Amino acid sequence: MNDAVTIDRAAAAAAAAKPIAILPLTLTINGEARELKVEPWTTLLDLLRDKLDLTGTKKGCDHGQCGACTVLIDGRRINSCLKLAVTLDGVEITTIEGMGQPGELHPLQTAFIEHDAFQCGYCTPGQICSAQGLINEGHAKNRQDVREQMSGNLCRCGAYTNIADAVLNVMEKQA
């Protein structure tokens, strides 16, 4: 990779002229097994939103800086914008659509409403998936830990203190 800083035009043209490879992929998404076909450059985020109509997962920066695209892979939170879908063959993915349903909200969804933990709501699906990941990890013991361990999710409305309250509330109930 180190020396591959340049690419000659002929090689680039050859790349563009290549037939598009479509690769098979098996994922379990929100409990449902899916047999899919993807181009190798499709990110998990784009697969979810554009191909599977799971638009609860949001595209904020698309560069791993904002956390809006956070989903759970085998229970661990990651930025779905920085994962090529094809690399995830066989894993289990949970998105906000798999967390709760209208009328049957996930405890974190209820807590976010109760604590007024959002304004515009765009970052909220990522915040909630991240909070579930934080709880699964089990490293947060207090409010300061929650603030630090939720730092990968930006909220431009600035609802941080209420988000911390909501996450702490669910964490304490589950403890």
Added chain:
Amino acid sequence: MIRFDYARPGDVAEAVCDGAGDHVAYLAGGTNLIDLMKENVARPLEVVDINRLPLAQITDRDDGGLRLGALTTNADTAYDERVQARYPLLASAILAGASPQLRNAATNGGNLNQRTRCYYFYDVDTPCNKRVPGQGCGAIGGVNRIHAILGASDQCIATHPSDMCVALAALDAQVHVTGPEGDRTIAFADYHRLPGDEPWRDNTLKRGELVTAIDLPAEEFSTHYTYLKLRDRLSYAFALVSVAVAMRLEGDRIADVRIALGGVAHKPWRRTEAEEAIKNERPSDTAFDTAARALLAGAVGQGDNSFKIGLAHKAIVRALNQAAAGTPQSQTDKRIR
């Protein structure tokens, strides 16, 4: 992102075979490479997905050290009980970096091989000698608040962005690699390089080589250590200056000490003469000032980043005091004591 071929080797030998050739990139956690591909900074024609290789274990070594798999995630490394007990400096440095989501995806090998976050390197509409040899450097004479004060060249003033690597430098880690010409081991100090007149080379890996593991020697640095990271916001930001200190006291004297700096150079910055200067001394601001001077001798500001020289000096003294007192910097409570 340009189109590329995708390979998913099942073992290391197959991966090295796939990795030979031009314009090939090994893909692990992807947290840096995918981003660089989106920005058209990295344009591999073949991506070799190494995530299925059996390199994700942390194992005890016979000599009392620890072997970190190249594909162990940064999170699994930082929270490993053996790492926390025996190498808390490394755990602390990892947890000072990135976000939980990124640490869950990013791997140890990938952390070593991540590229600079220089704005000009990332922006393909500006000149950058690291991205395109001979194109010029936008940062020299440009906006350079985050850039190097030590070891830079007239072609490149980029810094290495890792926190983890600063701790690995202080711990004298060894990097195991394999490639078309076989296996070899690289001392951590020799792994990354200064830009010189080949700024496109971040490290001393040869073409097609793959990191397989990182060894930590058995050492007694689990009491007197610190990772002090200074940045523009308290979480989820790259270091302006960071200091890793590993120290061993005998009585009231410094028996051994390692000091490595992050955010100031093209590689983690160590100078053994700074360490030798305070061995057998009693911890004191005077001694630590001597070490700071030795570490920063010859530092040059570029304008926007000139503040880093004074900041680094104070950070080194503070970090040495934290280590000597056995009160390492908390990565949760960011107040600096």
